[in-house]
Amino acid sequence: MEHSVFSEGIVAFVEKRPGAELSPGDLRQHAEGMASYMRPMHYVILEPGGLPLNRVSKTDYVRLSDLAKEEVARLRASGGWDA
Numbered sequence: 340m341e342h343s344v345f346s347e348g349i350v351a352f353v354e355k356r357p358g359a360e361l362s363p364g365d366l367r368q369h370a371e372g373m374a375s376y377m378r379p380m381h382y383v384i385l386e387p388g389g390l391p392l393n394r395v396s397k398t399d400y401v402r403l404s405d406l407a408k409e410e411v412a413r414l415r416a417s418g419g420w421d422a
Contacts, residue, residue, distance in 0.1 A: 340411045342380070343421040350407040351379035354390045381420070383410055 342348035355361045363382045370378045383406070391402040414420035 340407050348380040348411075348420070349378070350381045350383065350410060352383045352385060352390065352403055352406070354385045355387055357387045381410065381414065383407075 340348055340350055351366070353361065353366060361384055363384065366379070366382045366384075391399040391406070393399040393402075411420050
């Protein structure tokens with residue numbers, strides 16, 4: 340997604356496994372081994388079955404892009420994206 344400081348920022352959508360506990364802190368800790376330009380700036384944790392699928396049961400990237408835009412708009416309103 341567009342970012343005013345870095346030109347682009349990554350929003351990661353992660354679907355939990357049934358019965359698993361997962362937090363954004365766990366995901367940030369896991370991503371520490373990645374190069375900084377590859378690390379997501381924000382995580383959206385979805386419940387099991389929450390990942391949008393298209394009509395052939397593959398990941399619906401258009402819907403994910405729309406969800407990311409909504410999430411970034413919400414973060415911008417609270418001052419948490421472009422800072």
